[in-house]
Amino acid sequence: MSLPHALLGLLAVGPNTGYELAKYFEGDLGRYAWQAGHTSVYPELNRMAGSGLIEVTALGPRGAKTYSVTDAGRTELRRWMMAPPADAKVRNEHVLRMFLISALPREDALSLLDRMAESTDESAAELRKVRAEHPDGAPMHGAEGFGQLAAEFGVRQYEAVRDWARWAADRLRAEG
Amino acid sequence: MSLPHALLGLLAVGPNTGYELAKYFEGDLGRYAWQAGHTSVYPELNRMAGSGLIEVTALGPRGAKTYSVTDAGRTELRRWMMAPPADAKVRNEHVLRMFLISALPREDALSLLDRMAESTDESAAELRKVRAEHPDGAPMHGAEGFGQLAAEFGVRQYEAVRDWARWAADRLRAEG
DNA sequence: GCCTCACATGTCAATACTGACATGTCGCTA
DNA sequence: TAGCGACATGTCAGTATTGACATGTGAGGC
Known part of the structure; x- marks a missing residue:
């Protein structure tokens, strides 16, 4: 499961709405590294917020929710980045x-x-x-x-x- | 769904048992191109045999089934190889x-x-x-x-x- | 002859992902 | 001010994939 880590990484750079995060996956990120649709992103964000890796830090127009990474999330991102699992998933x-x-x-x-x-x-x-x-x-x-x-x-x-x-x-x- | 095409490609070179096909995915094929476990391979082979893309051409010891690609399979492989879908899946x-x-x-x-x-x-x-x-x-x-x-x-x-x-x-x- | 290991195929429940559908809002322009 | 397109989030059924479990066979060494 790399999707949560991808989201964690994007949020580690700065707060973003789910919509904006989903858009990243339509660009180079999705083209070269990891593809995902908004139908995976939104539920995953809710799950991650539930487990405390991220949190909603602002509400915008049109029901937009801006997420930020928590300390727990930053720790998990660092752990995953620095200690890659041996069985990295590859599909191309x-x-x-x-x-x-x-x-x-x-x-x-x-x-x-x-x-x-x-x-x-x-x-x-x-x-x-x-x-x-x-x-x-x-x-x-x-x-x-x-x-x-x-x-x-x-x-x-x-x-x-x-x-x-x-x-x-x-x-x-x-x-x- | 690239798994059937991967199997088609492997079988196009020569007949193989499901076991041998599954092993390919543990090597370079799985490392760089497309990963899959034997639990995906066996059911997929049965599905493909059902739809006529491949067929069992020999039975070996220990219940081993040797598959070969059919004409329909070869046609489908060629079609897929020569006309890549625009939305190629990438996950790495x-x-x-x-x-x-x-x-x-x-x-x-x-x-x-x-x-x-x-x-x-x-x-x-x-x-x-x-x-x-x-x-x-x-x-x-x-x-x-x-x-x-x-x-x-x-x-x-x-x-x-x-x-x-x-x-x-x-x-x-x-x-x- | 026995034991072990690689061979060989499979099921099944849980999880992940996709595509279709649904709903509503804000900003701009004609 | 009506309408359009981008913004914004979501559900849900169907499909794909994984990981745990299950079962049995042949070959080679001791």
Whole structure:
């Protein structure tokens, strides 16, 4: 169960409403790290508030509830971050498809690898542009840090996949 | 639902028993791409056999059932591989922890980044050794292909994370 | 021959997650 | 001032997944 820890992490940077928290999961956080819909987020927030990890610290318009992390929550977040469980959960459909390339007929495998290389190259370029908007000396800590770490990670991730796909395609072609 | 596609992919390379299929998920496949226990695998195999994607083609000792992919299964696998759904599911506890680094106090963040850089460097070195055991000209297709693609992907993945962690630690220290 | 371990498959209750549905509010613009 | 779209939270049924439990077999060592 990483969802509560994801929420704890987001709240550790600053108070947020459930709505805003749910939105994070539609961005880079959900794309690279952990996806969740608002239908998981709201019940989880209520559970966490019940167990004292977070608390409602403000009420806004439209019934908005602003949550903040409690001391207990901060302790739990730190514990989880510093001592990762050995059996970390990993599920990634993109990576799965990469692993299964060998199961395809040669021609399909090659065309898929080429497409992967191309699309990850484009994604990397796009992200690099986004990243460029942030000043190079921007603080790495707190709210802005998220975006910068994520963007940099994303760029490197895409580039690694692109290079891997090119390598695999070359190898496969060399066998031809 | 990617589990059936993962199984389809494994079976597309060659017939396997449920037990052997379940074991794949304890290795690199489960570590990087898609994790699943035998308690998901067996019922899923029965479901897939029911819907005609796979079939039992041999019975072995100890009640072992060897499954093979059917034409329908191969078609479905190809469809899924070549036309990825836009909303690919991604869940990765390791990546989540990277994203949340900014939420930690500076000292914790630095020590965690350092540890991440170190452990991914070690993992990369280990995998590189495993990869070296395979002859460089080994076929990229079929059963052996899995291992090679996976190993190469793993190495690049670990190195990318290591480099990212070093970059992040440097940036954070520079802010000092 | 016995013992142990890996092989091999399964059920079932509890938990987690998704997608469809439901409800209402505030701010802006035409 | 009416209407629209984003804001904001939620339930619930159906599905997926996990962890605990259950059961039995074949091979190899002693």
